Amino acid sequence: METVIVKHCDNYDERLVDKKISQIFEELGGIGSFVKPGQKVLLKVNLLMDKPAEAMVTTHPLVVKAVAKLVRDAGANPVIGDSPGGPFSRILLERAYQKTGLKEIAEETGIELNYEIEQEKVSFDGKLNKSFVLGKFVTDAELVINLAKLKTHGLTMMTGAVKNLFGTVPGLLKAEYHLKMPRLADFSEMLVELALCVNPVLNIVDGIWGMEGEGPSAGRIRQFSYLFAGSSAFAVDTVLAYFLGINPVNRAPVIDAARKRGLCSSMEEIRLIGDELIPPGDVEIPLPVENSNLIDRRLPEGVSRILEPLLKPRPVFLPEKCTGCRVCYQSCPPQAIRMNHQKAEVVLDECIRCFCCQELCKYQAVKIKRPLLGKILTK
Numbered sequence: 566m567e568t569v570i571v572k573h574c575d576n577y578d579e580r581l582v583d584k585k586i587s588q589i590f591e592e593l594g595g596i597g598s599f600v601k602p603g604q605k606v607l608l609k610v611n612l613l614m615d616k617p618a619e620a621m622v623t624t625h626p627l628v629v630k631a632v633a634k635l636v637r638d639a640g641a642n643p644v645i646g647d648s649p650g651g652p653f654s655r656i657l658l659e660r661a662y663q664k665t666g667l668k669e670i671a672e673e674t675g676i677e678l679n680y681e682i683e684q685e686k687v688s689f690d691g692k693l694n695k696s697f698v699l700g701k702f703v704t705d706a707e708l709v710i711n712l713a714k715l716k717t718h719g720l721t722m723m724t725g726a727v728k729n730l731f732g733t734v735p736g737l738l739k740a741e742y743h744l745k746m747p748r749l750a751d752f753s754e755m756l757v758e759l760a761l762c763v764n765p766v767l768n769i770v771d772g773i774w775g776m777e778g779e780g781p782s783a784g785r786i787r788q789f790s791y792l793f794a795g796s797s798a799f800a801v802d803t804v805l806a807y808f809l810g811i812n813p814v815n816r817a818p819v820i821d822a823a824r825k826r827g828l829c830s831s832m833e834e835i836r837l838i839g840d841e842l843i844p845p846g847d848v849e850i851p852l853p854v855e856n857s858n859l860i861d862r863r864l865p866e867g868v869s870r871i872l873e874p875l876l877k878p879r880p881v882f883l884p885e886k887c888t889g890c891r892v893c894y895q896s897c898p899p900q901a902i903r904m905n906h907q908k909a910e911v912v913l914d915e916c917i918r919c920f921c922c923q924e925l926c927k928y929q930a931v932k933i934k935r936p937l938l939g940k941i942l943t944k
């Protein structure tokens with residue numbers, strides 16, 4: 566039976582966070598049961614973009630600091646790392662560490678920040694993937710501790726432990742995975758295989774504050790008041806989906822993919838320990854983006870093509886908010902975005918609805934528009 570630890574923690578007071586993180590490791594048999602002296606341990610944070618910690622887009626630096634100190638006290642060498650959205654470069658990493666507060670905690674504690682931007686291909690015997698290209702900062706580590714952030718997500722409905730590991734794929738290579746697997750079901754399968762490939766020894770999710778609505782970067786910040794932890798990323802995500810109110814939990818496509826492979830149990834079969842978990846019951850969850858497939862399959866192709874614009878969600882670019890930064894343009898997997906007088910525009914016929922543009926736009930200039938008919942038919 567898989568175990569997930571739940572710790573109530575309602576704010577980022579440093580002493581409180583330290584205490585709760587220590588309790589998590591105590592419940593798991595101590596830091597020594599994961600980490601051995603001398604090991605290089607990657608703390609795989611969520612560093613989606615260069616936003617301050619208060620924006621609740623990235624793993625809070627005090628959660629990272631609490632884990633990093635314990636890893637170091639165990640005699641190991643923690644390294645904080647991630648490949649943020651957009652290009653993977655030293656300059657952009659530097660900016661993201663600075664803005665998110667990770668640089669400050671690294672300077673205070675002497676804990677290393679990753680600046681390695683090379684990549685390495687690793688073999689993987691999966692149904693969909695026979696290899697993955699990962700950042701060398703991942704392959705160089707002897708073990709990985711996954712430090713995710715709890716947020717809703719326009720494509721995958723939520724992001725927790727499993728989706729956080731997509732940041733092990735360096736920079737713009739992420740777009741290739743979207744392009745190769747434009748169907749959400751396949752992309753979710755890929756995320757499951759990636760989680761198996763990276764194989765973190767522990768997954769801790771910062772759900773003290775997170776995001777609801779149009780996450781993972783343009784939603785509303787929301788106090789959730791919990792830390793979650795477990796050795797199975799799939800079990801942790803199942804608990805997160807239950808907590809957020811995704812019902813049934815396998816409506817979340819990544820959990821569905823993991824469940825179909827027998828990789829995660831139902832909520833009833835997961836042992837929860839720690840504090841009582843009380844779901845808020847009113848979290849705003851994005852509607853699934855591929856729900857119109859049900860209708861597509863029942864209709865002749867010509868008809869479903871006509872109906873598609875009425876059913877399918879699409880990205881909408883807001884010129885008044887667009888700064889012309891080109892991040893979406895650089896990251897769009899099928900290059901469906903054009904820059905017109907410093908404003909991003911989409912060619913919908915070329916768009917695969919991966920919603921990377923919405924995820925990566927830090928100016929909230931991209932919205933996901935879900936047509937009313939699609940919403941009604943797929944509720």
Ligand code: SF4
Nearest residue numbers: 887888890891893926
């Ligand atoms: S839509 Fe956002 S990410 Fe794209 S160019 Fe405009 S501001 Fe940048």
Ligand code: SF4
Nearest residue numbers: 897916917919920922
């Ligand atoms: S325009 Fe946006 S949603 Fe469409 S393919 Fe490009 S990044 Fe994905």
